[in-house]
Amino acid sequence: MTERKGVSRRGLLGAAGAAVATGVAGYAAHSALSGEESQAADTTGPVEFHGAHQAGIVTPAQDRLHFATFDVTATKRDAVVSLLKEWTAAAALMTAGRDIGQYGAVNGPGEAPPEDTGEAVGLPPARLTLTIGFGPSFLVDAKGNDRFGLKSRRPPALVDLPHFIGDNLDPNRSGGDIAVQACSDDPQVAVHAIRNLARIGFGTTVVRYSQLGFGRTSSTSRAQTTPRNLFGFKDGTNNLKLEDTAKLEEQLWVQPEDGPDWMVGGSYLVSRRIRMTIEIWDRTSLGEQEQIIGRGKGTGAPLGKADEFDPIDFTAKNADGEPKLAMDSHVRLAHPQFNKGAELLRRGYNFVDGSDGLGRLDAGLFFLAYQRDPRKQFIPIQQQLARTDTMNEYIRHVGSGIFACPAGVPAGSFWGEKLFA
Amino acid sequence: MITITVRRATAVAVPLLAGLLLAGCADDKTAAAPGDTTGPVAVKATDSECALSRGEVKSGTSTFSVSNGGSKVTEFYVYAEGDRVMGEVENIGPGLKRDLIVELPTGKYQAVCKPGMIGDGIRGDLNVTGAAAAQIDEDTALKQATESYQRYVNSQAIALEQKTTEFVQAVKGGDVAKAKELFPVSRTYWERIEPVAESFGDLDPKIDARVNDVEPGTEWTGYHRIEQALWEKNTTTGMEKYADQLLVDVKTVVAKAKVVKLNPLQLANGAKELLDEVATGKVTGEEDRYSHTDLWDFQANVEGSQAAVQALRPALQQRDAALVTTLDTNFKAVFAALDKYRVGDGFKPYTATEAEKKQLGAVVDALAEPVSKVAGVIAKK
Numbered sequence: 061m062t063e064r065k066g067v068s069r070r071g072l073l074g075a076a077g078a079a080v081a082t083g084v085a086g087y088a089a090h091s092a093l094s095g096e097e098s099q100a101a102d103t104t105g106p107v108e109f110h111g112a113h114q115a116g117i118v119t120p121a122q123d124r125l126h127f128a129t130f131d132v133t134a135t136k137r138d139a140v141v142s143l144l145k146e147w148t149a150a151a152a153l154m155t156a157g158r159d160i161g162q163y164g165a166v167n168g169p170g171e172a173p174p175e176d177t178g179e180a181v182g183l184p185p186a187r188l189t190l191t192i193g194f195g196p197s198f199l200v201d202a203k204g205n206d207r208f209g210l211k212s213r214r215p216p217a218l219v220d221l222p223h224f225i226g227d228n229l230d231p232n233r234s235g236g237d238i239a240v241q242a243c244s245d246d247p248q249v250a251v252h253a254i255r256n257l258a259r260i261g262f263g264t265t266v267v268r269y270s271q272l273g274f275g276r277t278s279s280t281s282r283a284q285t286t287p288r289n290l291f292g293f294k295d296g297t298n299n300l301k302l303e304d305t306a307k308l309e310e311q312l313w314v315q316p317e318d319g320p321d322w323m324v325g326g327s328y329l330v331s332r333r334i335r336m337t338i339e340i341w342d343r344t345s346l347g348e349q350e351q352i353i354g355r356g357k358g359t360g361a362p363l364g365k366a367d368e369f370d371p372i373d374f375t376a377k378n379a380d381g382e383p384k385l386a387m388d389s390h391v392r393l394a395h396p397q398f399n400k401g402a403e404l405l406r407r408g409y410n411f412v413d414g415s416d417g418l419g420r421l422d423a424g425l426f427f428l429a430y431q432r433d434p435r436k437q438f439i440p441i442q443q444q445l446a447r448t449d450t451m452n453e454y455i456r457h458v459g460s461g462i463f464a465c466p467a468g469v470p471a472g473s474f475w476g477e478k479l480f481a
Numbered sequence: 482m483i484t485i486t487v488r489r490a491t492a493v494a495v496p497l498l499a500g501l502l503l504a505g506c507a508d509d510k511t512a513a514a515p516g517d518t519t520g521p522v523a524v525k526a527t528d529s530e531c532a533l534s535r536g537e538v539k540s541g542t543s544t545f546s547v548s549n550g551g552s553k554v555t556e557f558y559v560y561a562e563g564d565r566v567m568g569e570v571e572n573i574g575p576g577l578k579r580d581l582i583v584e585l586p587t588g589k590y591q592a593v594c595k596p597g598m599i600g601d602g603i604r605g606d607l608n609v610t611g612a613a614a615a616q617i618d619e620d621t622a623l624k625q626a627t628e629s630y631q632r633y634v635n636s637q638a639i640a641l642e643q644k645t646t647e648f649v650q651a652v653k654g655g656d657v658a659k660a661k662e663l664f665p666v667s668r669t670y671w672e673r674i675e676p677v678a679e680s681f682g683d684l685d686p687k688i689d690a691r692v693n694d695v696e697p698g699t700e701w702t703g704y705h706r707i708e709q710a711l712w713e714k715n716t717t718t719g720m721e722k723y724a725d726q727l728l729v730d731v732k733t734v735v736a737k738a739k740v741v742k743l744n745p746l747q748l749a750n751g752a753k754e755l756l757d758e759v760a761t762g763k764v765t766g767e768e769d770r771y772s773h774t775d776l777w778d779f780q781a782n783v784e785g786s787q788a789a790v791q792a793l794r795p796a797l798q799q800r801d802a803a804l805v806t807t808l809d810t811n812f813k814a815v816f817a818a819l820d821k822y823r824v825g826d827g828f829k830p831y832t833a834t835e836a837e838k839k840q841l842g843a844v845v846d847a848l849a850e851p852v853s854k855v856a857g858v859i860a861k862k
Contacts, residue, residue, distance in 0.1 A: 133843055171746055172857020263811060263847035266839070 116189030125273030129236025157185030193463025273409020325467030333459030354391030531594030540611030597826030
């Protein structure tokens with residue numbers, strides 16, 4: 061780890077109490093960073109928690125993920141609001157690289173359990189972002205009951221995802237009332253964040269499931285190189301990037317005309333746990349692998365092109381008259397040109413959750429995609445992929461979720477304040 | 482044998498109470514007639530009622546004369562707010578009469594019979610009238626907390642010895658059915674005060690080790706050794722020596738528990754440890770893996786935790802009233818979750834699905850987190 065900019069957790073322990081009171085509004089002044097792009101290069105510094113949009117969406121994708129969804133066990137609206145306030149205060153501290161609570165991890169009274177669990181002591185902020193989303197079940201339960209007086213606030217775009225062909229969803233890895241995406245360049249920082257939020261939540265929420273991701277599979281900035289997924293291919297070359305500001309308004313952020321008010325400036329997250337049968341994939345010839353994806357495995361260039369970012373030519377044909385890019389290749393089926401212009405901001409992570417007991421790695425891609433309206437973006441795209449993508453022979457969707465992620469949190473506000481307003 | 486629990490406000494009251502205590506034992510007073518405003522309160526406990534000869538007593542020392550006219554073993558408690566145990570009598574068998582002598586300051590209480598020992602019990606209001614109770618300072622509150630909890634430990638220990646004796650007799654007499662019936666009952670008293678018992682060195686493993694807890698070369702003894710024979714092989718054969726050893730070990734624990742001196746932090750940490758036991762051993766079904774009577778232990782651990790926390794209640798109330806509210810709510814939630822598994826005087830065999838275990842785990846976590854904060858609040862100067 062390189063020498064970090066900003067402040068160390070240990071150095072700040074004494075200041076933690078004051079930080080709670082001020083909501084760390086003053087933190088930006090400490091930051092040596094000038095903008096999002098420099099954050100991609102600096103893997104240790106903080107990412108500002110407050111802002112117009114939630115951090116962790118267009119923030120240049122960090123290397124590590126700890127994603128968790130929570131079910132709310134409390135039945136009172138006030139209890140949920142208190143929790144969201146507590147979570148927000150903790151999130152502001154943790155993303156700034158600080159311990160939570162008045163005393164933090166090691167400065168409290170010896171007789172009491174420490175307020176902060178402590179495994180991030182001495183670690184830099186490591187670009188931690190915490191992004192919250194609310195699932196349909198948070199607003200209306202399975203029986204249609206209005207749990208917290210929020211039923212009428214359900215955005216039409218927050219639909220229940222339909223069944224896609226081949227879905228083999230495990231209910232214990234799907235859904236959830238609230239999702240929190242923790243991304244960081246240090247895995248321990250990400251785990252620390254989810255662990256402490258889960259702890260604060262006891263009595264109000266229970267963890268429904270959690271997922272670790274060890275490597276990013278998307279770039280969300282042109283300053284980043286394109287990473288590889290567990291098929292060994294570059295993934296996310298054509299992703300929406302933070303530099304595409306006009307396109308982000310069109311494809312990513314909920315606009316005032318979309319409504320509802322509490323979602324304007326926010327985005328919808330679809331999560332899919334995609335198991336890859338990598339052992340089978342690895343027995344597939346290089347040529348077939350490239351045909352299935354539609355890109356060269358080495359360069360990441362579209363088939364028939366030399367460079368990763370060369371424009372894709374969907375009409376190019378081989379000498380035998382067959383298209384260079386197979387009609388059922390992933391790149392073609394997922395491309396906006398064949399999806400009425402719909403795009404996604406992908407932010408997925410590779411995972412290997414041990415092995416499956418049958419001698420195979422429990423490996424895959426934890427797919428995360430943000431968008432302005434899932435009805436026009438993820439759902440039709442996935443319907444097309446589920447029907448015809450050759451890649452389906454090597455993947456299985458085993459977990460799923462959809463969440464409404466509101467706009468950013470202004471200093472002094474809390475997660476979901478507008479939803480509860 | 483007469484089990485008597487006395488609550489003393491201060492050390493000064495001891496000689497006086499000791500006198501009353503003796504009187505209660507020797508005379509075995511009959512209850513006062515209805516209409517009396519003084520004298521012992523007669524409690525008619527049956528399987529379905531808990532009738533007090535009067536619902537009002539004067540502040541100071543009161544005697545409750547509990548006769549069990551039902552068919553089940555019962556317990557009698559006087560609870561202050563939050564089910565704080567002011568005094569209790571355990572293990573009152575059918576046809577028996579026991580006295581509870583307890584000092585009650587002015588206020589509102591509940592008198593509770595628990596036929597079958599499990600659950601919320603049959604509750605009635607008890608009004609204690611007189612001059613308003615004097616405000617006590619924090620040190621006094623803490624001192625009273627430990628004294629009150631030590632009395633709780635004492636009465637649990639006595640019942641533990643009684644019920645374990647019965648269990649051991651059943652095992653040695655070859656009565657498999659009776660032994661099976663008494664197994665979870667005798668363990669209830671053990672589980673309520675387990676952190677105290679555990680503090681006495683190697684007795685806990687001898688009494689309560691699971692088969693996988695035993696060091697190679699050491700003989701596996703105790704409750705679970707007998708449990709395995711009872712449920713796996715449906716026999717008591719060969720268990721006689723383990724039964725004898727169990728009673729010897731339990732008697733040693735009981736003797737130590739009766740004179741144990743605790744401080745408020747030990748109460749707080751004990752309350753937390755009992756919930757740790759629930760979370761790690763009971764929710765998972767590891768504790769009573771042959772009999773599946775885990776929920777008895779579960780309930781007993783939570784009751785023991787509540788007894789310790791509520792003993793600290795007056796002190797906690799002064800320091801962190803919000804925490805007290807959370808504790809009350811979350812203790813209730815755990816008992817409510819357990820009630821779903823009740824059948825008759827006990828619990829269904831614990832063979833819960835993963836989803837059910839998750840639900841129980843969630844209510845325990847919800848309680849354990851605030852309980853873990855009690856020690857810090859108590860320690861605050």
